[in-house]
Amino acid sequence: xxxxxxEVDVRGGSTLRNGIYNVxxxxxxxxxxxxxIPFLIRSLGLREYGVWSLAYAxxxxxTMSEAGMSVAATVFLSHDLAQDNPSAASDxxxxxxxxxxxxxxxxxxxxxxxxxxIVRTTLAFSAAERAEAGRTLxxxxxxxxxxxxxRTLVGIEQAFDRYAAISLLDxxxxxxxxxxxxxxxxxxxxxxxxxxxxxxxxxxxxxxxxLFVSKLHRGKKLWTLRWSANKARKILHFSAATxxxxxxxxxxxxxxxxIVGGVLGAVPLGIYSAITNITSKxxxxxxxxxxxxxxxxxxxxxxxxxxxxxxxxxxxxxxxxAMEAGIFLFVFADLVLRVMVPGAATHQDIVxxxxxxxxxxxxxxxxxxxxxxxxxxxxxxxxxxxxxxxxASLGLIFWGARSLGLLGALAGNIGYLGTLLLIVLSTSTAxxxxxxxxxxxxxxxxxxxxxxxxxxxxxxxxxxxxIFFVTQAVLLLSWFMRRRDKWHWLDSxxxxxxxxx
Numbered sequence: 001x002x003x004x005x006x007e008v009d010v011r012g013g014s015t016l017r018n019g020i021y022n023v024x025x026x027x028x029x030x031x032x033x034x035x036x037i038p039f040l041i042r043s044l045g046l047r048e049y050g051v052w053s054l055a056y057a058x059x060x061x062x063t064m065s066e067a068g069m070s071v072a073a074t075v076f077l078s079h080d081l082a083q084d085n086p087s088a089a090s091d092x093x094x095x096x097x098x099x100x101x102x103x104x105x106x107x108x109x110x111x112x113x114x115x116x117x118i119v120r121t122t123l124a125f126s127a128a129e130r131a132e133a134g135r136t137l138x139x140x141x142x143x144x145x146x147x148x149x150x151r152t153l154v155g156i157e158q159a160f161d162r163y164a165a166i167s168l169l170d171x172x173x174x175x176x177x178x179x180x181x182x183x184x185x186x187x188x189x190x191x192x193x194x195x196x197x198x199x200x201x202x203x204x205x206x207x208x209x210x211l212f213v214s215k216l217h218r219g220k221k222l223w224t225l226r227w228s229a230n231k232a233r234k235i236l237h238f239s240a241a242t243x244x245x246x247x248x249x250x251x252x253x254x255x256x257x258x259i260v261g262g263v264l265g266a267v268p269l270g271i272y273s274a275i276t277n278i279t280s281k282x283x284x285x286x287x288x289x290x291x292x293x294x295x296x297x298x299x300x301x302x303x304x305x306x307x308x309x310x311x312x313x314x315x316x317x318x319x320x321x322a323m324e325a326g327i328f329l330f331v332f333a334d335l336v337l338r339v340m341v342p343g344a345a346t347h348q349d350i351v352x353x354x355x356x357x358x359x360x361x362x363x364x365x366x367x368x369x370x371x372x373x374x375x376x377x378x379x380x381x382x383x384x385x386x387x388x389x390x391x392a393s394l395g396l397i398f399w400g401a402r403s404l405g406l407l408g409a410l411a412g413n414i415g416y417l418g419t420l421l422l423i424v425l426s427t428s429t430a431x432x433x434x435x436x437x438x439x440x441x442x443x444x445x446x447x448x449x450x451x452x453x454x455x456x457x458x459x460x461x462x463x464x465x466x467i468f469f470v471t472q473a474v475l476l477l478s479w480f481m482r483r484r485d486k487w488h489w490l491d492s493x494x495x496x497x498x499x500x501x
Contacts, residue, residue: 023289023321025167029174030281036178037274037340043185046341050266051129052191053273055136057257058118059195062107062144064246068239069100069148071374073155076235081159091231093156093217099235100152104145111141118258125266136191143199146206153209160216169208177201241379245386255390256397260409263401272409274340275353279329279360286322287367290314293375307372308432312440314368319444320480324473326361327448330354331455331469352410358452359413365441366419369426376429382422389418443479447472 041049073096080089115137119130157166180197189197256276261269293314329336333353341349373382393415400408427434451472458464 021163021167023285025170025288027285028167028171030284032171032174032178034278034281034340036182037277039182040185041270041274041341043182044190046270047129047266048190050261050268050270050273051125051133052136052194053257053269054119054125054261054266055133055140055191055195057255057273058115058137059111059140059143059198061255062111062140063147063151068243068246069096069103070151070155071242072096072099072235072239073152074158075238076231077156077159088231092235095232095235096152096155097149099239100149104148107148108141108145111144112138115141125261129266132191136195139192139195139199143195143202146199146202150202150206150209153206153213156213157209157216162212162216165212169205169212172208173201173205176204238379241383242374244383245379255394256409256413259394259398260401260406263398264406264409268406268409271341271349271352272406275337275349275356275410276413278336278340278353279356282322282325282329282357282360283364283367285325286318286364287370289321290318290368290371293368293371307430308436311368311372311430311432311437314371315437315440316480318367319365319441320476322361322364322367323444323448324476326357326364327451327455327472328469329357330361330452331465333357348407352407354452355407356410356413359411359417361448363416363419366422369422370419372426372430373422376426378425378429381425381429385419385421385425389416389421392416392418444476447476 040052044052073092076092076096077089080086080092116131116134119125119133119137125133154166154170177198180201181194184193184197257269257273260272264272293310334350337350337353370382373379393413395412396415397409397412400410400412402408404411423437424434426432427437451468454468455465458468
């Protein structure tokens with residue numbers, strides 16, 4: 001039996017602290033990305049920004065393939081470390097890294113060969129725009145290989161509970177990448193030059209992660225080249241289910257841009273991308289805050305303990321962030337959009353941002369259920385619901401874009417609300433009463449709905465909107481803090497969370 005402090009250095013931490021690390025990192029990355037958008041639009045123009053959005057959306061879709069290996073690295077290695085089993089850990093590390101390298105090669109070659117063919121389906125783009133996007137994707141094939149290995153290393157770091165370091169490295173990567181985008185665009189670079197910079201930024205941070213993981217493993221004999229066919233099969237099965245779930249999420253998050261670009265063209269795609277890039281941060285932040293729920297629930301289930309208190313805590317924190325971020329974007333949609341898309345935001349675009357904010361805030365409430373199901377080993381349930389909801393959303397986006405243009409495309413995102421079914425499925429699986437779960441959401445949802453209605457009533461009156469928003473924020477925060485002293489977040493020692501939602 002190994003001594004944790006000597007042989008396997010795994011730090012204990014609290015759910016709240018790890019959630020704060022996740023949110024802080026996401027906040028920095030989100031802020032940098034959002035600030036970057038208006039600079040890119042000014043330098044590139046909406047048409048070229050649309051080309052970049054198309055290429056980057058396809059790249060992001062391919063990078064989602066890393067989810068299987070990175071999640072497997074966290075789940076399996078953390079289990080090995082928790083059991084003080086260095087032999088099992090030395091089986092896990094080479095399998096996940098070898099699998100990541102093989103997957104990266106396959107996806108990279110696929111993108112290099114098929115990228116130009118994929119963008120040819122965007123008939124609303126000109127031939128020159130499609131050619132530029134295709135060449136950009138070929139360079140992106142190299143970037144995908146680097147990214148998959150990098151995120152698998154992050155999965156290993158999460159198994160060691162190094163959330164602070166992960167947040168710092170990810171924030172550094174975001175700053176390096178986005179500042180580089182602005183500089184490249186400022187000096188006249190287009191989508192191809194920006195993708196080359198993306199490759200450089202990811203490669204630089206891959207080196208940083210390699211050094212950090214090497215330090216974590218120093219003296220622990222976890223780099224031994226060992227092969228366990230049984231563990232390889234388990235990791236493969238787990239990774240496949242997780243990958244399918246991530247693919248469904250990616251289909252909703254990235255393929256919508258292919259549809260909008262193909263139906264409406266580059267300029268509407270630029271506006272659509274700006275709006276959804278903003279509203280997607282609601283899900284990013286609220287999901288990151290409750291990500292540490294996974295190992296905590298898994299550990300308690302293994303010990304035959306009740307998981308209800310952990311789920312209640314996660315639901316409250318998730319609702320606070322999702323509802324508050326959503327109502328902010330809804331109330332101040334005109335100001336936000338005029339900053340993000342200067343000189344191009346119309347009243348229809350503002351309404352579109354409000355619609356997207358409401359949809360994204362609502363479906364972001366699925367995060368606690370999503371992570372609970374992973375902790376229960378129900379990755380297939382996640383995969384099924386996410387795939388079906390993503391397909392429904394893409395169908396509605398396509399129909400909306402053809403029938404109502406940009407506004408219809410944004411409204412089509414409502415199909416992803418089907419992921420709220422995860423709440424029903426997770427409560428039945430975890431033995432948590434659905435009625436109690438929904439009662440936790442009653443007040444924040446009521447405040448959000450009432451806030452949307454009142455903001456429409458006082459539309460055009462900035463002072464009244466500000467007063468209303470502050471009042472609503474105080475009420476929601478008071479609701480959140482009212483139970484804070486009963487939660488004992490800081491007494492809950494770390495589990496081993498899976499990578500992002």
